[in-house]
Amino acid sequence: MRYFTTGDLNKQVGDVTDAASREPIVLTRHNKSRFVLMSYEHYERMRSGIDPRRAHYVSEMPDEHAELFGEAIARLAKGEGYDNEP
Incomplete structure (x- = not known):
């Protein structure tokens, strides 16, 4: 905060x-x-x-969330998504 x-x-x-x-x-x-x-x-x-909003253990994460999470991690690894997000 x-x-x-x-x-x-x-x-x-x-x-x-x-x-x-x-x-x-x-x-x-x-x-x-x-x-x-x-x-x-x-x-x-x-x-x-x-x-x-819901919290999940990674092992219990719904497939669609896991896919979005993986995409977000890949973007961050490329240096995208920090200052250019709306």
Whole structure:
């Protein structure tokens, strides 16, 4: 989880909200955690208790997930997929 100050929010609202669109972030004030900022979609998943994401042991991973995982690993091995993803 990334941390930003409330001053960062005032000065760099685009950077802070961009980070919050990917994962919840903590906003600090006077070096203390004060707020959590997250996307509305993340909030709704958390609030409803319904999250379509699932975790699997590698040995039990569904075939379609294993294929996607293998493709992603291959892209990363070629240096792709770090800074050029949407």
